[in-house]
Amino acid sequence: MSNIVEDRFAEKTTEHLRGLASQSDAIRQMYFFDPEHENVPANREVDLFLEKQLTRTKGVVYKYPGRVIILLSYTCAANCRYCERQDRVGVGLDEEGRLTDEELENAVQFVAEHNEISEVIFSGGDPLTHPHGLRLACQQMAKIPHVRILRVHTRLPLQLPAKVDYDLLAEIASLGPTFYLSLHVDHPDELTEDVEEGIRRLRKLGAILLCQSVFLKGINDDLEVLTQLFTRLAELGVRPYYLYHCHPIATTMRFVMSLDEEVMLMSRLRERLSGIACPQHIFEMRHTTGKLAVPSDHWNVDLSHVRDFVGGEYDTVEVAECVEPPQPKQVFPLE
Numbered sequence: 001m002s003n004i005v006e007d008r009f010a011e012k013t014t015e016h017l018r019g020l021a022s023q024s025d026a027i028r029q030m031y032f033f034d035p036e037h038e039n040v041p042a043n044r045e046v047d048l049f050l051e052k053q054l055t056r057t058k059g060v061v062y063k064y065p066g067r068v069i070i071l072l073s074y075t076c077a078a079n080c081r082y083c084e085r086q087d088r089v090g091v092g093l094d095e096e097g098r099l100t101d102e103e104l105e106n107a108v109q110f111v112a113e114h115n116e117i118s119e120v121i122f123s124g125g126d127p128l129t130h131p132h133g134l135r136l137a138c139q140q141m142a143k144i145p146h147v148r149i150l151r152v153h154t155r156l157p158l159q160l161p162a163k164v165d166y167d168l169l170a171e172i173a174s175l176g177p178t179f180y181l182s183l184h185v186d187h188p189d190e191l192t193e194d195v196e197e198g199i200r201r202l203r204k205l206g207a208i209l210l211c212q213s214v215f216l217k218g219i220n221d222d223l224e225v226l227t228q229l230f231t232r233l234a235e236l237g238v239r240p241y242y243l244y245h246c247h248p249i250a251t252t253m254r255f256v257m258s259l260d261e262e263v264m265l266m267s268r269l270r271e272r273l274s275g276i277a278c279p280q281h282i283f284e285m286r287h288t289t290g291k292l293a294v295p296s297d298h299w300n301v302d303l304s305h306v307r308d309f310v311g312g313e314y315d316t317v318e319v320a321e322c323v324e325p326p327q328p329k330q331v332f333p334l335e
């Protein structure tokens with residue numbers, strides 16, 4: 001086997017997902033390596049979304065006012081082929097990505113020293129793959145008076161439902177700050193009986209449940225599929241929050257939809273879904289600042305140019321097509 005194959009974003013699934021994949025083409029496409037489109041080496045050097053540039057102390061990305069992201073672990077229970085963090089997740093950096101107690105102390109100190117931070121967001125990888133670190137960090141963050149919200153982003157309840165540590169999550173929910181748990185779900189086939197049972201348990205813990213999704217060609221680029229997904233999530237008490245444009249990197253191009261098609265689907269969803277089932281359509285440009293809300297086609301607007309959160313102007317067609325992103329004009333002047 002050549003180096004190229006060995007260095008690629010690893011295929012990683014679970015028994016739960018393999019069982020689902022035998023019945024669902026969508027799940028199969030989400031998780032199984034595609035040699036035709038993916039046989040390129042992982043690029044550990046790229047800095048999507050300026051996360052490396054804006055790392056303040058190991059694992060702490062401070063990019064938007066009032067909230068920080070803590071990248072607690074580069075490990076996930078399974079690797080989604082369209083993952084946007086393929087420079088760190090699934091490319092042999094698991095040990096390096098798992099924050100140590102000492103690194104977590106530094107993260108806590110950074111937050112304690114920044115009075116304006118009221119929300120701490122745990123992401124990765126999947127923070128539930130590092131339960132010791134998550135417990136320690138939440139306990140310490142909750143003691144900081146200006147921290148009012150703890151948010152955890154996870155896909156574990158969809159990938160490995162049997163491994164969810166409900167005791168840990170109940171403990172986090174009881175610490176004081178309001179606890180938001182954001183799931184990542186892209187297709188209704190992910191919502192099996194045992195997954196739905198897990199979601200009911202998560203609600204009972206006292207977590208406010210959100211969901212993030214990605215527009216994916218060949219998987220959920222369909223009005224019926226998306227209607228079913230968001231309707232079911234709302235019924236389960238999971239509030240659809242963001243629906244993202246998939247980021248074009250070398251290995252994800254086969255999933256990337258055109259912004260125009262996404263806008264059309266999103267607009268038809270808005271016409272048929274309850275407001276509580278309807279996520280916000282988000283376009284986030286690589287190497288720039290801002291999760292930009294995309295307008296529906298009910299408005300007569302030109303989508304070919306956008307301005308990011310700090311005034312940088314970009315050509316969206318150019319951003320959508322180039323694999324090597326343009327340099328940012330400016331980032332937030334945070335301390």
Ligand SMILES: *Cc1c(COP(=O)(O)O)cnc(C)c1O
Nearest residue numbers: 049061063064067068069121291
């Ligand atoms: C997405 C993101 C957040 C949170 O943004 P919200 O719009 O509040 O969900 C915070 N920090 C970073 C670095 C992010 O990428």
Ligand code: SF4
Nearest residue numbers: 076079080083125155
């Ligand atoms: S769960 Fe998230 S971080 Fe992990 S591989 Fe999937 S998209 Fe990437």
